[in-house]
Amino acid sequence: MRRTTLDLGPLPDALGYMLRRAQIKVFAGFHAAFDRDDIRPAQYSVLVVIGRNPGVLASEISQALAIKPANLAPMVADFETRGLIRREKLAHDRRSHGLFLSADGFRFVKTLERRQKALEARIIRAFGARERGELIALLVRLTAAADLEPDEETVDNAD
Amino acid sequence: MRRTTLDLGPLPDALGYMLRRAQIKVFAGFHAAFDRDDIRPAQYSVLVVIGRNPGVLASEISQALAIKPANLAPMVADFETRGLIRREKLAHDRRSHGLFLSADGFRFVKTLERRQKALEARIIRAFGARERGELIALLVRLTAAADLEPDEETVDNAD
DNA sequence: TATTGTTATACTCTATAACTATA
DNA sequence: TATAGTTATAGAGTATAACAATA
Numbered sequence: 001m002r003r004t005t006l007d008l009g010p011l012p013d014a015l016g017y018m019l020r021r022a023q024i025k026v027f028a029g030f031h032a033a034f035d036r037d038d039i040r041p042a043q044y045s046v047l048v049v050i051g052r053n054p055g056v057l058a059s060e061i062s063q064a065l066a067i068k069p070a071n072l073a074p075m076v077a078d079f080e081t082r083g084l085i086r087r088e089k090l091a092h093d094r095r096s097h098g099l100f101l102s103a104d105g106f107r108f109v110k111t112l113e114r115r116q117k118a119l120e121a122r123i124i125r126a127f128g129a130r131e132r133g134e135l136i137a138l139l140v141r142l143t144a145a146a147d148l149e150p151d152e153e154t155v156d157n158a159d
Numbered sequence: 160m161r162r163t164t165l166d167l168g169p170l171p172d173a174l175g176y177m178l179r180r181a182q183i184k185v186f187a188g189f190h191a192a193f194d195r196d197d198i199r200p201a202q203y204s205v206l207v208v209i210g211r212n213p214g215v216l217a218s219e220i221s222q223a224l225a226i227k228p229a230n231l232a233p234m235v236a237d238f239e240t241r242g243l244i245r246r247e248k249l250a251h252d253r254r255s256h257g258l259f260l261s262a263d264g265f266r267f268v269k270t271l272e273r274r275q276k277a278l279e280a281r282i283i284r285a286f287g288a289r290e291r292g293e294l295i296a297l298l299v300r301l302t303a304a305a306d307l308e309p310d311e312e313t314v315d316n317a318d
Numbered sequence: 319t320a321t322t323g324t325t326a327t328a329c330t331c332t333a334t335a336a337c338t339a340t341a
Numbered sequence: 342t343a344t345a346g347t348t349a350t351a352g353a354g355t356a357t358a359a360c361a362a363t364a
Contacts, residue, residue: 005223006208006211006212006215006219006220006223007208007211007212008207008208008211008223009207009208009210009211009272010207010272010275010276011204011207011208012295012299013279013295014275014279015185015279015282015291015294015295015298016182016185016186016188016189016200016278017200017204018295018298018299018302019178019181019182019185019298020182020186020200021225021298021302022178022298022301022302023175023178023179023182024225025301025302025307026174026175026178026301026307027175027179028306028307028308029175029306029307029308030175032307032308040330040331041175041176041179042331045170045176048167048168048169048170049165049166049167049168049170051168052165052166052167052168053165053166056165057345057346058345058346059344059345059346060165061165064164064165064167066180066183067332068332068333068334069345069346069347070332070333070334070335070346070347070348070349071331071332071333072346073346073347073348074347074348076346077347093340093341093344093345094339094340094341095338095339095340095341095344095345095346096340096344096345096346097345097346113168113169116169116173117169119175119307120172120173120174122307123174123307126304126305126306126307127300127301127304131297131300131301132174134293134297135174135294135297135298135301136171136172136174136177138290138293138294138297139174139177139178139180139181139294140171140177141286141290142181142184142185142286142290142294143177143180143181143184145285145286146285147187147188147285148184148185148187148188148191148278148281148282148285149187149188149191199353199354201354216322216323217322217323218321218322218323226355227355227356227357228322228323228324229323229324229325229326229355229356229357229358230354230355230356231323232323232324232325233324233325235323236324252321252322252363252364253362253363253364254321254322254323254362254363254364255321255322255323255363256322256323
């Protein structure tokens with residue numbers, strides 16, 4: 001080994017870089033816990049939302065979870081094939097379907113939520129309960145904060 | 160609108176979910192700032208590392224930034240095509256090349272680092288300086304913490 | 319035999335555009 | 342005309358396997 005460690009310069013002080021590294025690490029834990037259920041992160045979030053909001057529309061899920069309708073459609077179709085959800089055409093607007101968990105789907109989501117809880121418990125063991133709580137609180141506030149794209153007035157042309 | 164907001168249940172308390180939402184938001188700011196330079200997040204990180212570690216090997220970058228060698232190779236080739244770096248075959252091990260920024264590359268990376276600094280400044284305006292500092296500190300500690308994949312002893316079979 | 323770097327390739331995730339059926 | 346949902350498809354990003362050159 002020619003070098004012990006590399007100088008990463010400003011990278012550890014770049015919020016995006018650190019968010020990405022942390023996200024990859026936590027997602028690795030997710031995959032270790034959920035791969036046996038053949039459930040990916042986005043699928044988990046959609047099933048949870050259907051479970052908490054019976055009759056929810058695809059467009060509402062799309063907006064709440066920032067998943068493009070075109071990517072949500074095959075996911076929902078897959079859930080229906082697997083018998084996890086059913087769709088009910090709305091009486092007053094027959095373009096939309098209300099989405100509901102089936103009985104199997106309900107049991108399945110309960111299992112998934114238990115796995116999620118166990119994963120958070122592992123995070124607490126590796127990282128600390130207070131640390132995890134503070135981190136999540138900060139992430140919620142950052143996600144709710146104003147956009148980060150500069151508008152035309154604010155842009156600095158340092159090129 | 161049928162519903163004002165959806166019930167997201169345990170999602171906002173799932174660290175992976177919140178990390179992903181936050182990362183997408185911050186990356187949107189990155190793209191707004193760096194797209195004109197035709198530089199993606201991973202490319203930025205590699206150029207910074209080459210700049211701070213003249214003569215660094217591809218294998219070292221690969222390990223430090225968790226980028227697979229197979230994905231790093233075309234990136235480095237692209238940098239060379241763009242005149243940003245040069246490669247020097249090592250005398251004592253002719254399989255490896257030391258990587259160096261060119262004069263153009265050095266100026267370019269300085270510009271990129273200025274953009275990064277401006278992006279962090281926008282984050283501070285939208286989110287708060289203390290909040291950003293605490294968040295990064297927690298992310299650094301989380302990334303350094305133990306693995307989150309359960310080993311065979313620890314696994315809970317709640318299915 | 320093992321290692322560095324490369325090529326080819328596949329898979330996932332995300333994005334756009336065009337279509338359908340309803341409104 | 343506009344909207345909800347779908348299909349097809351293309352582009353990133355990331356993964357594995359096989360290979361060449363060198364150790």
